[in-house]
Amino acid sequence: MNKEIVSIENISFNYSGEKLLENVSLKIYEKDFVGIVGPNGGGKTTLLKLILGLLKPVKGKITVFNSTPLKGRTKIGYLSQHEYIDFDFPVTVKEIVLMSRMQNKLFKNYSEQDLIAAENALNKMKLLEMKGKKLNELSGGEKQRVFIARALASNPELLVLDEPLNNVDIFIQKDLYELLVELNKEMAIIVVDHNTEMLSKYVKEIACVNKCMINSVDYHKIKKISGENSVIISGENPEIKFSGELID
């Protein structure tokens, strides 16, 4: 049995007085590759930010690597939706990847080891030739690979990816997922994606978040179902049937 790395127990989260998540539970184990799906505004991103300690639940308990999210999160490599990122920022790909080596530091100079870790991560993401470029000189897929490389350079044990296919050319979306499958041999991955069809081809489990519940469903056996509105996901036929309210 694989070790448990993230445990979410009965958490609730409110935003501007409105319930965004209620009594949500989910467990993530080593080597898991979990896809999180659900409608817009259903709380997918919120759930990731709770795991990362960027938001605090009003109720319930989150454990990350046997610790609080604030302590455990340093073992997580995070790819956000880049809502705060200026792609015209004067910074090169290599400098961005090196940023993950600033972990726990007030200030530091990059060591030989840091530079090697960055090169390795760039190499894994096939970005070595791009390392001197600025973000706005790259394609959408390359940009996402830069941020995945940054996540990898800190040698994470869990990758948390929020909509990694955003602005990625449809023809190379498959390539990106194949890279993730490769990475999954070494680390657990949680990925949020609204493209359910693509997601279900590659991930091992799918969990659905829709405001009031999350249900994690294994491809072959139901891993856990909680909440009154259950979700059934069939592994062979990745078609999701929701009971209860769902805005597409």
Next chain:
Amino acid sequence: MIEIFSYAFFQNALIASFLASIACGIIGSIIVVKRMSLITGSISHSAFGGLGLSYFLGFPALLGAVFFSLISASFIALIRKKALNKMDVLLSALWAIGMSLGLIFIFLTPGYSGDLFTYLFGNILLINSFDLILVFILDLIIVLVSIVFFNSFLTVIFDEEYAETKNMPVTLIYLILFSLIALTIVLLIKIVGIVLLIALLSLPAATAQLFTKTLKKMMIFASIITLISALSGVMLAFLFNFPPGPIIVLITAIFYLAGIAIKSVK
């Protein structure tokens, strides 16, 4: 023409231009890439309150400016995350309160208040040896701290949320950064004054950004543009008996417009 270089005040002006350019290039680049003009404006105008207080108490004016600008910079750094939606109003308030305090203190001080104009618009040709030492010390602090914290500043201003997930002390890093902005402002008060210094902190850096790929190169290029603007401004001001601050600012503006023109032709 050559003999002006032998005047002490002129030499002081040249040294001050050189020192100020370095601080301006480094801190101005950060202000431009992080779009912090309003924060900079608020800190500089709150410094005027400190100037007024020093004036009233009979201290060296820049001492009060250092004190007030550091306090307002720390205040902004500490409330920044909590007051995200109200930042705009708070910064404008800080701006106006600083100016008001300064004016009241100056009004309360008996005697001639001719210096007031110098603090608002600066005059690099009036810099004395005491000012020069202060400018040198401030410059040294700004440059050394920026070198040590370069990677921290870059990481935090590029992607603050990520820095937080990596457990970097984001608020402390902002506190240090805003304090450097405050010190740069004090350094510039004598040179271009409170009202005009925002131009020196934004236009050369914005020009440099058009042609550079990394923050480091942007800082160096911005410093060079500031130096050229300051030196030519000082010369023109001396030759034509103009106030130097506005001339320097206009030259930086010409550089910026030229930069945009070159960039759009390419």
